[in-house]
Amino acid sequence: xxxxxxxxxxxxxxxxxxxxxxxxxxxxxxxxxxxxxxxxxxxxxxxxxxxxxxxxxxxxxxxxxxxxxxxxxxxxxxxxxxxxxxxxxxxxxxxxxxxxxxxxxxxxxxxxxxxxxxxxxxxxxxxxxxxxxxxxxxxxxxxxxxxxxxxxxxxxxxxxxxxxxxxxxxxxxxxxxxxxxxxxxxxxxxxxxxxxxxxxxxxxxxxxxxxxxxxxxxxxxxxxxxxxxxxxxxxxxxxxxxxxxxxxxxxxxxxxxxxxxxxxxxxxxxxxxxxxxxxxxxxxxxxxxxxxxxxxxxxxxxxxx
Numbered sequence: 001x002x003x004x005x006x007x008x009x010x011x012x013x014x015x016x017x018x019x020x021x022x023x024x025x026x027x028x029x030x031x032x033x034x035x036x037x038x039x040x041x042x043x044x045x046x047x048x049x050x051x052x053x054x055x056x057x058x059x060x061x062x063x064x065x066x067x068x069x070x071x072x073x074x075x076x077x078x079x080x081x082x083x084x085x086x087x088x089x090x091x092x093x094x095x096x097x098x099x100x101x102x103x104x105x106x107x108x109x110x111x112x113x114x115x116x117x118x119x120x121x122x123x124x125x126x127x128x129x130x131x132x133x134x135x136x137x138x139x140x141x142x143x144x145x146x147x148x149x150x151x152x153x154x155x156x157x158x159x160x161x162x163x164x165x166x167x168x169x170x171x172x173x174x175x176x177x178x179x180x181x182x183x184x185x186x187x188x189x190x191x192x193x194x195x196x197x198x199x200x201x202x203x204x205x206x207x208x209x210x211x212x213x214x215x216x217x218x219x220x221x222x223x224x225x226x227x228x229x230x231x232x233x234x235x236x237x238x239x240x241x242x243x244x245x246x247x248x249x250x251x252x253x254x255x256x257x258x259x260x261x262x263x264x265x266x267x268x269x270x271x272x273x274x275x276x277x278x279x280x281x282x283x284x285x286x287x288x289x290x291x292x293x294x295x296x297x298x299x300x301x302x303x304x305x
Contacts, residue, residue: 018048028061032068037095039115040080056083056091056287074106082115091287102287109295111286121282134277140231151224152239155188158220159248162190165218169194172253174301178236179213179261180228186236189216193253200302207294213261230277233262237276241269255300268292 020028025044029036036044049059058064058081067081067090079092079101090103091111098114144151159176166173175191191210195217199205209215226232237260243249249256260267264281271279279285290296 018050019046020044020048028065031065032072034072034077037080037093039098040082040093056283058083071103076103076108089290100283102290104295107295109293111283113283113286118283137230137234137277140229141234144231144235148235148239151226151235152242154223155236155239156243158188158222162188162218162220166190166192173218173256174253175211175216175257175259177213177216177259177261178222184228186222186224186226186228188220188222189213190218191215192217196301197305200298200305205298207298211257211294211297230262233260233267234273234276236260237267237269237271238273244269254304255297257297266292
């Protein structure tokens, strides 16, 4: 951890002399009547409340103290508040393992990352993008555009089969997920709304599993005869956006979700081409685009019920 922080400090991008002395950190602990975990002490020692390090980390001492007093009152005594999402949902870290969570409506949403990992992310932001890889993807996408009509037909055939199967079961779909599977084929997966309704009142809901291809009741092969690639994912996204704009999904339930699994990120029909091309599985994406999360998509669907 110390070496990561020192490496970040060497970027010479941050305002100097904001780091906190040990006595000041002790004073903060006295105010909070609780210990600040070592990993965040080390951060404060070098950066203090510096707005240039991470866009979501607290840059004001008063706010840090106030929000930590709040989470203590709420009973989250095993966590420390380290930042917020545009002064709304708090970003908190488990004091024992650095795991980060978003505190939403007094519910802890696992952000699937740690404080140490976001230090790595901060360091990587100083690296230039792999322009060659991006250009190669764009070039491959342009070549695939020549097959757009053919691929659109294949996708519609698979979607029609999927939707009809659900209707025959007196069911409807709450999600469509397109993903390449291990054998190199693309499949379209459909989440059963009947299944969604049957588990939504459970005491403990595995939101991530609910929105994964592993829990999808319906699936259908897409006859593409095409090796999976990011360029192909982008073309499928382009086709799905066209279908959505043309009203193909209008008969589905309100807040119906449409996505494509592409590597370690998900593309949504709300993404522009450039957003999808550059998308990363990092803290900024998870927090700024919280509406993509399994929890928030579940919340929106529950409004339908």
